[in-house]
Amino acid sequence: MSQGRAPAMLASSTTCWVLTDGKAGDEVQCLGVAEALGLTPDIRRVRPRRPFVWAMPWGPIDPADAPARPGSPIAPPFPDLLIASGRRAVPYVRAVKKASGGRTFTVFLKDPRTGCGAADFIWVPEHDRLRGPNVLATLTSPHRLSAQRLAEAAASLPPAIASLPHPRVALLLGGDSRNHVFTPADIERFALGLAELSKQARLMATPSRRSPPALVAALRPIVEASGGWWWDGAGENPYMALLAGADALVVTADSVNMVGEACATGRPVYVFEPSERGKSGNRKVRAFLDALLQRGAVRFFQGQLESNAYPALNSTPLIASAIAEAFARHRSSSGSDI
Numbered sequence: 001m002s003q004g005r006a007p008a009m010l011a012s013s014t015t016c017w018v019l020t021d022g023k024a025g026d027e028v029q030c031l032g033v034a035e036a037l038g039l040t041p042d043i044r045r046v047r048p049r050r051p052f053v054w055a056m057p058w059g060p061i062d063p064a065d066a067p068a069r070p071g072s073p074i075a076p077p078f079p080d081l082l083i084a085s086g087r088r089a090v091p092y093v094r095a096v097k098k099a100s101g102g103r104t105f106t107v108f109l110k111d112p113r114t115g116c117g118a119a120d121f122i123w124v125p126e127h128d129r130l131r132g133p134n135v136l137a138t139l140t141s142p143h144r145l146s147a148q149r150l151a152e153a154a155a156s157l158p159p160a161i162a163s164l165p166h167p168r169v170a171l172l173l174g175g176d177s178r179n180h181v182f183t184p185a186d187i188e189r190f191a192l193g194l195a196e197l198s199k200q201a202r203l204m205a206t207p208s209r210r211s212p213p214a215l216v217a218a219l220r221p222i223v224e225a226s227g228g229w230w231w232d233g234a235g236e237n238p239y240m241a242l243l244a245g246a247d248a249l250v251v252t253a254d255s256v257n258m259v260g261e262a263c264a265t266g267r268p269v270y271v272f273e274p275s276e277r278g279k280s281g282n283r284k285v286r287a288f289l290d291a292l293l294q295r296g297a298v299r300f301f302q303g304q305l306e307s308n309a310y311p312a313l314n315s316t317p318l319i320a321s322a323i324a325e326a327f328a329r330h331r332s333s334s335g336s337d338i
Contacts, residue, residue: 009324016041019084026085029109032144036320044073057090067099078104085109105330121326127287136322138315140260153244160229161245167201170246175210179282180254180274191218193303198226200305206231263297266312270301
């Protein structure tokens with residue numbers, strides 16, 4: 001999985017929708033794949049009502065969203081390519097496939113929970129179990145962090161980041177999730193480790209909307225007291241700038257996407273693990289982290305900088321290439337031009 005942006009593998013005239021329920025993580029993955037294919041997609045968001053949402057992904061779409069209804073998020077003309085993600089999007093993928101007479105080539109990112117027939121092409125992370133002839137599994141998730149984007153961000157760092165001396169460590173904070181929770185003991189352990197790390201490097205941090213106030217209250221003074229920089233929420237999120245300007249990264253394990261994006265930089269990545277909530281979801285997270293450990297891409301955070309070199313991990317070009325090949329076969333078998 002080499003680092004880099006895939007060439008524009010589909011004709012620019014190829015029409016494309018990105019379809020989700022608006023969750024940022026799902027939409028970013030879809031956009032990353034569309035951009036790697038050289039496409040500028042039309043973003044469609046579905047907002048199904050109750051009780052229809054309760055039956056998803058197995059049930060039908062909300063009747064108010066039928067393609068023929070005014071204002072429907074899946075109103076025609078239908079695209080050549082549909083890239084979707086998220087449980088609520090699954091019925092809409094089926095609806096578009098049917099309404100287009102099978103012409104639209106459908107792609108679903110992550111396990112749709114309804115089997116391999118949910119879309120023409122399905123991508124899943126390796127730690128998921130779904131497999132099939134139309135399923136591609138990769139270690140890391142698709143994203144928008146191409147080598148070109150990182151280089152452009154590194155060339156135009158905000159002054160607050162560019163002025164920090166090296167080594168710089170980006171602190172990417174998640175928060176409580178379905179699988180993890182930041183207990184008082186976790187927060188204390190994290191704070192002690194960062195206090196040690198701040199003696200070796202300048203810290204630059206961005207919290208997320210999920211970051212618990214207690215976590216922010218404990219870590220922000222450490223970052224600022226050491227001469228580092230903490231994003232206070234004003235203006236655009238500096239996430240890309242932190243990735244591009246960092247010599248190393250500390251990432252919380254609650255976000256598989258965030259860990260994967262950090263590994264796309266090729267720089268040392270240290271993972272901090274908060275406490276586990278349960279076992280089912282954590283099995284997948286554990287398998288993901290174990291695979292990254294085996295490849296030398298991550299180490300667990302111990303409050304110290306260590307040198308570890310590894311090839312940058314970026315599955316997005318591979319996923320895009322596989323989609324382009326499957327799309328070409330679909331158009332050829334249907335007698336359409338690409």
